[in-house]
Amino acid sequence: MKTQMQEKKWVAKYPEVGTEPVPAESCISQDFFSLERERVFKKTWINVCRVDDIPEQGDYFVRDLSVCNASVIIIRGSDNVIRSFYNVCSHRGNIITHNETGNCSIGLFCPFHNWQYTDLGNLAKVPDEENFFNLDKNTNGLTPIKTDLWAGFVFIHLDDTPEYSLLEYLGGVANKIGDCPFDQMALLQTYKVEEKTNWKIALDAQNEVYHLPFQHQKLIGHTFLLNNKNNTRLLDVILFNFHTMWSCEFVPNYKLSPLESLLGQVDPGTTGLRIPQLVGEFDFYVIFPNTVIILFRGPMEDGYITYHFWPLALNRTIWEVRYYFPPAASAGRRLGQEFFKCLIRDVQQEDSIAHEALYDGLASRAKTFLQLQDEEITIRYFHKVLKNFIASAPGQPSV
């Protein structure tokens, strides 16, 4: 056990972040939500999918960025380059495809008048082309969106001239986990749940472990490391330029449930993939604004989880959760993965009800501030970064 148990250790590490309560208005204000569209979601790199989502040439993945009123299609071209475009036809602006995934090697066709695009985004064919007036197919391809890759994650930027390259934007996060063996883990399950909450309330509620012994007492109340007063203590916190990380350890030899214990016995295999970049046993990275990457240690192998909080409106959010594990080669190993996934899923279903209750409470304006303790420092920092984006053009936060 490496965790230090003393109090107020994170403000000592990052005194610039301060200790003041955080205003709650940003989570319930329609005006603030409009500003987030222009100054956050259109001014930052947004992770839209992974390269594994479009493994073959011509494969596409559609991401609805409702907050920016943008439907984005990400295509692996026949030249193997991954590009993104607005999913909008050059003819009269129709949304081209309503499929979430597909392959357009033979062409991408607008259902309205059958305009045809290639997997490179070029306009290939227009029915009754001769009857148009000076239509130049060369300048009427799909509208491109700035796209870049990091560690197999596909990011887009809706501003054609981003202030930072993707690597500059990711900063220390890229150094810390850029070499993680993400490509050796495969998607096991995706969950999506639409919650009646603000996207930041949901993200904030995930961005701490203080609540685990209370809200999740029955499921994982004694799994994450606790001090002698049964309060959680983080192993480490890192505040990056825009992003954050906290890490924690599990209770040594925590009490296994009967099935968990049995599953340990039915997986006789050798130890699987280990992620050398793990700091503790559960490392939680928030990539500003709406993406989370969690690296976790399992008894037999490691894995990772991603969260995305997709704002639909001020008080409507889709929480998307994806679980990645090394591909299982035995039934016992696969059941171990299923167990971990179902346990965390059931925890998340407890979280979802809280995300909605938190919004309802704040929306009443009974309370105007969030009171945050030292273990919640990454929430405080997130709101500080957000405030900087809202206040001005994106710049290096002063902390």
Place this chain on the structure above:
Amino acid sequence: MSEHLLPDKFLDLEKYLPWSLEKERQRTEKRESCTDEEIKEFYSAVFPRLKDITSYLDTLPFNDLPPEATRLFYISLSLIEVSNLVERYKRRDAIVAISPLAYESNL
């Protein structure tokens, strides 16, 4: 060819074939449609057989299981689906959470 739906050693579990469901969504729906007592009965019947089930499945190529072994594997996935309810919550009314059916799952 086996004339049974499950491997011969596991015919005692045939009564639980309604729990042999491929998709997580189906397993969740099944859990939600059963009473706590029905779930506990299923758990109590399959839990003691899990070691035998995995020992048997691990004699076969996991990515190419024959149909009767696949059905058995899906039953063991359902055991996991209900385990938190049985082992940790004990009773469904102890759960304070959003409806599990609000969670859309892809596989």
